[in-house]
Amino acid sequence: EEEEEEGSEKILPQRVINLNRDLTTLVTNIQTAADAKESLRRAELEEARRLRLERLEKDLKSSQEIFEEITRGWSLSTQRAIPQELHEALNNQQQLCDALIEDKKKLINDLQQELKVGDDRYVKDLRKQTEELDLMMERMEDQIKTLIKAYREELTQIERVYTQESEILLTKDKIEWDQHMKGLWEEELKRLTQRTVKVEEYENIIHNLMIETWRKHSIIQTKQHASFQVLERESKQLRIAKFTKTHTRHEIAESKFSLTNIKTRLSRMKKQMANLSDKYKSQRDEFTKKSRYLSEDYKRKIKQYERIQKQLKHFAVADDRKFEEMWLMIDAEVKQLVERALDIDSQICKQHLGVAWERPVMGFMELCGPIQPQGVPQLLHTGQDSQDSQRMMDPSVRKEIEAEGSAVQSESGAKEEEEKLPMETLKGVMELLCDKAGFLMEDKLLKLLIPLGKEEQTVVKLGSLLSYIGIEEEDIPKLAAFLLKYRHQQREQTEDVCDGSGESNNKAEEEETEPTTHLTSDLDPYDVVPALKSFLRQHMRSRESSSRQHHSVYEAARDSSEDEAYWQSMGSVICEDQLRLWDTAENKLRQYQAVLAEISALVPETESLQQQNRELRMLLQQTLKVSTDLEM
Amino acid sequence: MSRSPDPPEAADPRQLRRIIAEDAHWFLNTVPSLSNLCLQSIVNHFEERPIWENLSPVHKDFVQERLSTSMPLHVTANLIHDGVYWKRCCEKWGGIRDLTHYGNSWKRMFFEKHMENMIELFIPDVTEPKTFVEMVPLCKDYIKRLNISQLLPPVTEPQKEEEEYGSELVIENEDGPSMDHFDFNIMLDKLTNLEEFHVVYRVKQCGLNFECKMFEMTHRDCESLAKAVKSCKTLKILRLNLSHMEDTKCRLLVKYLLDHPSLRELDLSHNLIGDKGARAIGKLLNRSSLETLNLCDNNIGGPGAKALAHALSMNSTLLSLNLRLNRLRDEGGQAIGKALLNNNTLLLLHLGANEVTWPSAIALSKVLVQRSTLKSLNLSCNNLGVDGGKALEEAMSNNSSLTECDIRLTEVEEQSASFVNQVVWTNQSLEQRRHARESKTKKTSTAVY
Secondary structure (H helix, E strand, O other): OOOHHHHHHOOHHHHHHHHHHHHHHHHHHHHHHHHHHHHHHHHHHHHHHHHHHHHHHHHHHHHHHHHHHHHHHHHHHHOOOOHHHHHHHHHHHHHHHHHHHHHHHHHHHHHHHHHHHHHHHHHHHHEEEHHHHHHHHHHHHHHHHHHHHHHHHHHHHEEEEEEHHHHHHHOOOHHHHHHHHHHHHHHHHHHHHHHHHHHHHHHHHHHHHHHHHHHHHHHHHHHHHHHHHHHHHHHHHHHHHHHHHHHHHHHHHHHHHHHHHHHHHHHHHHHHHHHHHHHHHHHHOOOOHHHHHHHHHHHHHHHHHHHHHHHHHHHHHHHHHHHHHHHHHHHHHHHHHHHHHHHHHHHHHHHHHOOOOOOOOHHHHHOOOOOOOOOOOHHHHHHHHHHHHHHHHOOOHHHHHHHHHHHHHHHHHHHHHHHEEEEHHHHHHHHHHHHHHHHHOHHHHHHHHHOHHHHHHHHHHHHHHHHHHHHOHHHHHHHHHHHHHHHHHHHHHHHHHHEEEEEHHHHHHHHHOOOOOHHHHHOOHHHHHHHHHHHHHHHHHHHHHHHHHHHHHHHHHOHHHHHHHHHHHOOOOOOOOHHHHHHHHHHHHHHHHHHHHHHHHHHHHHHHHHHHHHHHHHHHHHHHHHHHHOOO | OOOOOHHHOOOHHHOOOHHEEEEOOOOOOOOOHHHHHHHHHHHHHOOOOOOOOOOOOHHHHHHHHHHOOOHHHHHHHHOOOHHHHHHHHHHOOOOOOOHHOOOOOHHHHHHHHHHHHHHHOOOOOOOOOOOHHHHHHHOOOOOEEEEEOOOOOOOHHHHHHHHHOHHHHHHHHHHHHOOOOOOHHHHHHOOOOOOOEEEEOOOOHHHHOOOOOHHOHHHHHHHHHEEEHHHHOOOOOOEEEOOOOOOOHHHHHHHHOOOOOOOOEOOOOOOOOOOHHHHHHHHOOOOOOOOEEOOOOOOOOOOHHHHHHHHHHHHOOOOOEEOOOOOOOOHHHHHHHHHHHHOOOOOEEEEEEOOOOOOHHHHHHHHHHHHHOEEEEEEEOOOOOOHHHHHHHHHHOOOOOOOOEEEEOOOOOHHHHHHHHHHHHHHHHHHHHHHHHHHHHHHHHHHHO
């Protein structure tokens, strides 16, 4: 392959090599030609030089001969004495010399000619050489050009060949690549399909295996179950047998076992207890928190409620006023209407019927303002009520009630007092109450309460008691205050009854100075029940009054039955008979009007007839006059 | 575009235009960077304060671009390395030559040109030789070749006066100081890198002042040159052409060139060397390591050629011998042919235009048959004749080494000439193939290592 490649490499530039060679020979030809010419010139030069030398030698010889002749002539001439001869010899000598000179001159001329020729030739040679140089240059340039061209062509050809080769190779490679790729793809696909098939097969196998194993498993299970049952039965039987044997032994063990068991249970219980107590504590805390929160909430609600009540009162008063005004207005209007109706009635009676008219009795006409529901306004003021009741009550009780009233009146201040009363006194009062009013509670409850602590007992008792009596928890401080006061009064009464002296003042002072903690001892337990009773009474009353206060406004609006009657009486000012009378009168009057209308229609007719009559009478008179004239 | 203040002129629409873009000289004059300003100042004061070594390469380029080419050489010569500056200097001198001839170095080109110019314009006894003494140390490192195309003679006026006395005097005054040219002794030994030295003793463009003496080297010139060349130990190539060198001068030169340590090529073409000179050169051949000898266009005859042939038969260094346009004749040709039978080194032989005939051809054909060292043979412009051609044809049929053979204008038969050419071509292709293979094996061997 390498040799081939080399061969191809060699073959390709062969043309170029030939071209190169030919062109260089073309250029160097000139040089060699010049060389040849030069060598020829040199040879010629040498030849010419040789010729010249020969000629010069010849010339030298001949001239020497002539010179010798001359010199000989000179010697001869000295021998000659005759002037003519001498003259002749001299002439001869002269001729010889002239010839010699002539020869020399000729030689010189020839040489000069040669020189000139040589110069000319030199110039010519120079010119020729320049021409040759020019030619050489030209050829060199041509050579360069042609070579460049040839090399370019070569290059393009090589390029073409290489590109073709590369293209061919590329296409070949591509095809090969594609084929390989295709083969690979197909193989891959085949493998994939095979794999999927295998997977399915394996799945099936696995499924079958699963089912089989499951079945086997179930069979085994059932078998085992059966065997187990058998075994169990056997073991039971054995146990029973054993049990009977070991029963006595067991009893002792059992007792021990039970002891330990109880101990463990005890400890467990203790633990539970501790847990429960913890829980209880936490819950208690929680509840206290909750209760505090709720009480606060409750206070807030109360405040809100009071505010709403105030608003209600205000609205009630406003509505009242409006109602009154409306009432008055409408009443006045209605009265006017009644007056008018009565007027019309009287006119009808007097003018048309000629009947004497009597004004019907109308008590309501004197009324002015809305009808006030009877008794309600009195209830509005509890103070009056209390006074009324006071009037009705005995003087003994009166005092009591007075105190109650004062207590009730001090209700507004009770709230303040509530705060003033310390928690401990309250507690004391409560306990007392619980003790003394224990008869109110059921025995069952009391029994239940026995295991509880004292405080809890009191709390529960109080709760039940209060629910029983019907007092709410908020009233407790009031109750306490009331009880305290009641005790004072009782004492005062007793003192009044007994002494009436000024000791009371001191006592009262003492009482005031006494700390409230002594309350339980001071308060006579027997007084508690009556005091409670009186408190309840008063409390109930106050509550009723308050509720009544709430409802009084609505009751005033609701009392419309009388109003209806009132308005009815207004509407029925004209009675049924009168109305009937009005109807008949109207009928009559219509008839009368119709007659009158007819008469009014006939009036112009009568008038025209009267006019005619008058005209006719005039005509008659004229005719009568004419006739009289004529007659005359 | 200057706006004139006169209103009538301003009415001219062309004067009214103010588009800056139309102004070819206008450009947004950005403030030059400080580094550029600094470099500019360095450039401006380079003569007094040459700052170069500390600059970064980029800045060096900047300075090279802008440095004045008229800067004195003693400042720049050893400071600025080869680059754009020297290119600009060369451009200033005019006529940039092929850079590849100067080893791709602008600096070398500049200094060589500079030195050549100085020598070529040197007028003896007028120009101060001191300038050379100053110049040489600056450029000694950069000059590798001196190509001196002319050497001016001294001013000839006193010569003319002397001539007026009579022709005898002129002969007497042959050694007179008047016609000596530039003395290379003052500098050649100092140029430590000089490798090539071309001298031509002639005057270019002399015009009507032509004198034969202008184109001759004198005896003293020859002696001084020979001494200078001897002193230059690095010289490899010496060319002394067109200088009317006769046998005596040649012998003088050769006397000094004997045992030169580095001389490889001697070119004495286009001179007047005769047989004696040739004998001297033959002596030189074996007392130096010359590889190339060019004696073309001289006057060497048979005896000289014999002397050369004798030297050649003992030589083992010479590769190329050019004896074109001499007068060897068959005497010399045969001698050389015989000598080549004992030579194993000569590759190239030029015997063109030497009046050689068929006996020499037969002698050379013997060489071609027996020896395979000769690669190139030129026998053009010799009257070899039919017999010589046939001898060559026969020889070539047994030869496979000759790749060039010029037998044009030798009156050889066309058949034999074409045969010879054919063989030469095949030899050429063979040689090429061998060459390619060698290079390939070299490549592979280098690849292996």
